[in-house]
Amino acid sequence: MHPEITLLDGGLSTALEELGADLNTSLWSGELLRTHRNLIRAAHQSFVDAGAKILITSSYQISYPGSEARGWSREEVTDALRASTELARFDGVKVAASVGPYGAYCADGSEYRGNYGLTIDELKDFHRDRLDVLIQSNPDYLAIETIPEVAEAKAILEVLRESGSSIPFWISFSCKDERHISSGELFAEAAELVSSAPHSMGVGINCTAPHFITPLMKSVKRPTQFVLYPNAGREWDALNKKWLGDQSTAFTPEQISEWESAGATIIGGCCGVGPADISVLGNFIAQ
Numbered sequence: 022m023h024p025e026i027t028l029l030d031g032g033l034s035t036a037l038e039e040l041g042a043d044l045n046t047s048l049w050s051g052e053l054l055r056t057h058r059n060l061i062r063a064a065h066q067s068f069v070d071a072g073a074k075i076l077i078t079s080s081y082q083i084s085y086p087g088s089e090a091r092g093w094s095r096e097e098v099t100d101a102l103r104a105s106t107e108l109a110r111f112d113g114v115k116v117a118a119s120v121g122p123y124g125a126y127c128a129d130g131s132e133y134r135g136n137y138g139l140t141i142d143e144l145k146d147f148h149r150d151r152l153d154v155l156i157q158s159n160p161d162y163l164a165i166e167t168i169p170e171v172a173e174a175k176a177i178l179e180v181l182r183e184s185g186s187s188i189p190f191w192i193s194f195s196c197k198d199e200r201h202i203s204s205g206e207l208f209a210e211a212a213e214l215v216s217s218a219p220h221s222m223g224v225g226i227n228c229t230a231p232h233f234i235t236p237l238m239k240s241v242k243r244p245t246q247f248v249l250y251p252n253a254g255r256e257w258d259a260l261n262k263k264w265l266g267d268q269s270t271a272f273t274p275e276q277i278s279e280w281e282s283a284g285a286t287i288i289g290g291c292c293g294v295g296p297a298d299i300s301v302l303g304n305f306i307a308q
Contacts, residue, residue, distance in 0.1 A: 032252070132169050190222065
């Protein structure tokens with residue numbers, strides 16, 4: 022048994038594709054907030070049925086500049102952000118409002134490279150309005166995801182501090198190997214920044230190959246709570262917008278024990294990890 026582990030959901034886009042959704046736009050699953058909210062609700066339901074106790078919302082790809090470039094009005098963007106939180110509300114399940122990185126707005130794979138070349142103030146300006154709306158939607162948590170560089174994490178932490186929000190949050194990094202986040206900076210330094218921030222509930226690793234997770238956690242020397250949701254171990258082709266390689270979630274009872282011993286408190290999956298995988302993961306946690 023792993024009573025200290027809470028089961029997170031998996032990749033929302035994976036569940037949506039299993040339901041037949043077409044996600045081939047720059048807004049990815051966020052496009053459905055304007056066109057097919059019923060599919061988003063159904064995808065969330067599939068993870069609830071699989072045993073997930075925390076659902077991450079469909080707001081990852083939604084930003085004001087990115088959505089307005091697709092022809093949305095500012096009011097439609099605000100409505101979509103608010104709706105993303107409501108669509109994830111189920112009895113007995115917590116809602117984590119997703120905040121995607123600047124790279125998701127670029128829609129060119131930048132969240133797996135970082136090094137945007139933007140100042141802290143420019144990154145704050147990008148994130149501020151969306152964060153304000155998501156905070157006002159009153160989720161249980163904020164899931165700040167797939168952050169590839171320390172500068173972006175610093176910018177978001179400053180926006181959160183200035184907002185006065187007391188909503189618990191995690192910042193989750195995309196990582197490229199056993200010690201480094203996508204920008205090449207040390208994961209241990211990024212983890213120190215996040216874990217010491219007010220209202221931080223943990224340091225995350227997401228959209229990262231499963232075999233990197235344990236060494237990344239062990240590279241952090243001080244006790245840290247981790248939120249883990251690796252992908253299915255494949256590589257993202259940003260040009261053709263598809264995953265390359267064989268799918269292998271590689272979630273084993275041995276890994277769960279390793280991750281728990283190293284400080285994991287929340288475990289789920291990212292891209293390529295569907296409801297069936299989360300059900301299996303939940304069974305591992307229950308063993």
